[in-house]
Amino acid sequence: MKRCLLATKLGLGALMLPFSPAEAQTVAELQRQIDELKAMIRAQAAERDLRRTGGVGPRPKPARLAGRSDAGTLPAAGRPVESALDPKPGARAERQVILADEPDTWWRALLPPPPELLQDDPDKPKRPKTWFERLSLRGYTQLRVNEFLSGDDTAPSGVSRLRSVHDSGITQANNFTFRRVRLVIQGDIHERVFLYIQPDFAVSVNNQAGPEPRQHFAQLRDAFADVFLDEDRRSKLRLGQQKVPYGWENLQSSQNRLTLDRSDAINSAIPGERDIGITYYYTPWHVQRIWDRLAKGGQKLFGNYGAFGLGVYNGQTINRVERNNGVMVAGMVTWPFMLDGLGAAFKDQVVEVGGSAYHNQFQPETRAGGVTATSFDDSRVGIHAILYPQPFGLQAEWNWGRGPEFDPVAQAITTKPLEGGYVQAMVRVDRSWIGPFMPYARWQTYRGGWKVATNAPRLETDEVEIGIEFQPIKPIEITLAYARMNRREADERRLGQAEGDLFRAQLQVNY
Structure with a gap:
């Protein structure tokens, strides 16, 4: 809901800019508004993470079933199986990238993340073709x-x-x-x-x-x-x-x-x-x-x-x-x-x-x-x-x-x-x-x-x-x-x- 309100605010702000007083259109004023928006997005992201993990920090990734890929069919070669029960010692949580940190692409923060493509290890032999694939x-x-x-x-x-x-x-x-x-x-x-x-x-x-x-x-x-x-x-x-x-x-x-x-x-x-x-x-x-x-x-x-x-x-x-x-x-x-x-x-x-x-x-x-x-x-x-x-x-x-x-x-x-x-x-x-x-x-x-x-x-x-x-x-x-x-x-x-x-x-x- 807050994302929707944020998008609405951004759109209204863009529409109102041509009609605002001249003093509101200075570079300093625009930069201040952008900083406020970035801060709001960071706060919403942090609040969402706390809500998902019950207030105990970032939630670890779920373990994958051995021998199965993300699609639930054949193994995805070259993709390590991550475990939530036995994380690697000294491993640090990956920093979540806030797309709003990139001024030229801040609008991507309003879109869902792209799907992750599965790529097999090029060094691993390919699965042999079945007889009907040879025809x-x-x-x-x-x-x-x-x-x-x-x-x-x-x-x-x-x-x-x-x-x-x-x-x-x-x-x-x-x-x-x-x-x-x-x-x-x-x-x-x-x-x-x-x-x-x-x-x-x-x-x-x-x-x-x-x-x-x-x-x-x-x-x-x-x-x-x-x-x-x-x-x-x-x-x-x-x-x-x-x-x-x-x-x-x-x-x-x-x-x-x-x-x-x-x-x-x-x-x-x-x-x-x-x-x-x-x-x-x-x-x-x-x-x-x-x-x-x-x-x-x-x-x-x-x-x-x-x-x-x-x-x-x-x-x-x-x-x-x-x-x-x-x-x-x-x-x-x-x-x-x-x-x-x-x-x-x-x-x-x-x-x-x-x-x-x-x-x-x-x-x-x-x-x-x-x-x-x-x-x-x-x-x-x-x-x-x-x-x-x-x-x-x-x-x-x-x-x-x-x-x-x-x-x-x-x-x-x-x-x-x-x-x-x-x-x-x-x-x-x-x-x-x-x-x-x-x-x-x-x-x-x-x-x-x-x-x-x-x-x-x-x-x-x-x-x-x-x-x-x-x-x-x-x-x-x-x-x-x-x-x-x-x-x-x-x-x-x-x-x-x-x-x-x-x-x-x-x-x-x-x-």
Whole structure:
């Protein structure tokens, strides 16, 4: 109460000063008033201390509970525990500072004291992070639009329409679609264990009560743990749902890939790119050094899936129930070479070559009351080569093999040969008024079955795509593309080829 009266007196005094007589405004008179106020504050402070201690002097500080900080949680390192029962001999009571002694800051005496901050001893080791504090969250979203410029956007029953197995947004009545909405949870939960979980929230679900599919369901894409077998993390075991090491483009993340979709020929081997199993990866230190340099330079890598990879999997591809007692065995070798030794024209150039193969027994899904199916031989071998764009680059893959395919004459699924691949050229420009950009052109072809569709229909694909990707700001990537397509629809009930010209655009947001 007296503090309030004092504040009121000070305020009134300040207001009355301009209206007081001139003789009251002398320096001596002002100094006398300030001294009186200081004396009043000291007297109030002394009276308050006596009232708190019952007239027996300053009250000692209460003892703190051992092992607890001021916040009542973890110990505050470097803060001694004070005892009221056994004070240090010869210790003098700390003088209470009266803020009114400081003429320029006397107003602070009217405010409550600031809270005391807890500071740990810098020499004491920090508390180790728990496993959930080691995890990080990132992701990306892809928004697309596909527009027919000309072609077979519709067709009578039994005739192929222009459709793509990679993008359900290519229809006669579609505009904007989400191609991917991904979140990645990852981190080292142990010095030798790395955790990776990735769901996708842009998945369509068919076979509902009505004929129309429903969109934007969540689906698990990746859920695996890497167990490192050495301290340098050169070799590891990957356990869980993961990408199968077959095809360079299949392993490359959609977040990094230049073209809008993967090629039919390579992706038809492992549609969805993933399966449940165990993989062993090994990366020599000099190979990792080259990849690190390329990544630092902004190149679109395929990810660290090892220079050598070998694994076993269910064999039914992503999020499908295992339907036989066999396993798929897949492996891949890829190796980057520095071309500096070929002369000044090849300075900092890197070419990467490799191959992959797998053997599997696959059982396709069939229509009710129609074709019956058992497990079919499903085996392939492929090669790849990449000249990283610095600034000009080339990328190519090709594969051959056998797999399940619907035979329209026999009206049955049989094992048939398959073949196909792609060739891609690109140019990388790091600086421009629209930011970094990369124009590209790709030709692809494929003849073979699409085993994950009902009854494993045959695909016959010839396509040319020309586009450009640019990045006006770091989180935003925009891709504009023109595609000339000649495709057979992935439906064994529709025959013939469909052709058309499409304009395609994609906005990718990285976060």
